[in-house]
Amino acid sequence: MPYLTHPAELAQLFPGEAPYRSQQLYHWLYRRPTLSAASMTDLPPGMRKALTDRLWPFVVEVEQIADKGSTVKWLFRAPDGAAIEAVLMGYPGRTTLCISSQVGCALACSFCATGQFGFERHLQAGEIVAQVAYAGAYLREVGLSIGPDHLTNIVFMGMGEPLANYDRVRESIRRIVDDMEMSPRRLTVSTVGLVPGMQRLTEEPWQLNLAVSLHAADDELRNTLVPINRRYPLAEVEAAAAAYFGRKGRRVSIEWTLIDNVNDTIEQATKLASIAGRLGAHVNVIPLNPTPLSTDQPSRTAQIRAFVRHLRSLDINATIRDTRGSDIDAACGQLRAGRAASS
Ligand code: SF4
Structure with a gap:
């Protein structure tokens, strides 16, 4: 499958073809991807036919369109049965693709479908x-x-913790930047706070955006929501984020899933404001998407507004992220979770 082959080794897929054919294939894969190999008009019919069956390393099992055609979510299925989710969202002047880096996730955040x-x-x-x-x-x-x-932004915020799959995520970023020619400033890597991975990312040559999914502003609460916090407590996560900001000069963002009566208190907002203020970070507040295996509920609208108002009163830039595709289970892992619950 061409995408599973290193871009420099594409010639190995078609050993009987002239070397320039792999250059043509490279162009179609990375510079001008097409949904179907039939559109790769300068390739010989035999190559196109062979590619038709194995162009993509997955099949499209589910495609759901929502928000009046401005959001599409895919559940891709790999040959081994692995489910891969991605969500594409259009806005005036930009498009954002949310991609997955793992199938499932070992980190077991309490509110997360994945x-x-x-x-x-x-x-x-x-x-x-x-x-x-x-x-x-x-x-x-x-x-x-x-x-x-065309794509203007990519966020590693789908299924999985990108920094737990560091080397493969790194290679994917290298291909997106070098082969697809996207600016790294258009890429955002989201982490729940894997400190060693954040430190490695700081050493990389790219000006990537870093988003830290905090969800709680003290260790006691964070230990219950984000179990990996026991290994990498808040102070270490904050220090790693500060080092990233110091090295890259790229403002870090903090992601905060608001859960009713759990982390939506004014006390948490005050503590969050202290961290965000020290980091110069922007806060994105995301109302929880309820998941099938948890009784957690999203915060009520009045509480969401009060939380954000309090952050702003403490001079923190805070935005309520729109919940795109809530009618199609667009939060990470939800399409898969929904299918599992109904199967
Ligand atoms: S929130 Fe992210 S890190 Fe936590 S379990 Fe879900 S996918 Fe994994």
């Missing part, structure tokens, strides 16, 4: 890149009701 199903396996670099290529081809050939016909 975490509730445990860890299955890491995604390969090519499986991550193929999500980007597929969305790019979709935008060009089908399109959303809003936004440009």
Whole structure:
């Protein structure tokens, strides 16, 4: 499968073809992806036919469109049965693709649909890149009701913890930047706070955006919501985020899933403001998407507003993230969770 092959080794897939054929294939895979090999018009019919069956390292099992055509969510299925989710969202002037880096997740955050199903396996670099290529081809050939016909932003916020799959995620970023020619400033890596991975990312050559999923502003509460906090407590996560900001000059963002009566108190907002203030971080507040295996509920609208108002009163930039695709289970792991619950 071409995306599972290193871009420099594509010639191995078609040993009988002239060397320039692999250059043509490279162009179609990375510079101008198409949904179907039939559109790769300068390749010989035999190559196109062979690619038709194995162009993508997955099949599209579910495609759901929501928000009046401005959101599409895919559940891709790999040959080994692994479920890979990606969500594409269009806005005026930009498109954002949310991609997965693992199948399942071992970190078991209490409110997360992906975490509730445990860890299955890491995604390969090519499986991550193929999500980007597929969305790019979709935008060009089908399109959303809003936004440009190409990807402008990619966020590693789908299923899995990207920094727990560091080397493959790193290689996928390298391909997105070097082969697909996207600016690293358009890429955001989200982490729940894997400090060694944050430190490695700080040493990388790219000006990536870093988003830290905090969800709680003291260790006592965070230990219950984000169990990995016991290994990498808040102070260490904050220090690693500060080091990233210091090295890259890229403002770190803090992600905060608001859960009713759990982390939506004014006391938590005050503590969060202290951390965000020290980091100069922007806070994205996301109302919880309820999951099948948890009784946690999203905060009520009045509480969400009060939480954000309090942050702003303490001079913190805070945004309530729109819950795109809530009618299609668009939070990470939810499409898969929904299918498991109904099967
Ligand atoms: S929130 Fe992220 S790190 Fe936590 S279980 Fe879900 S996918 Fe894993």
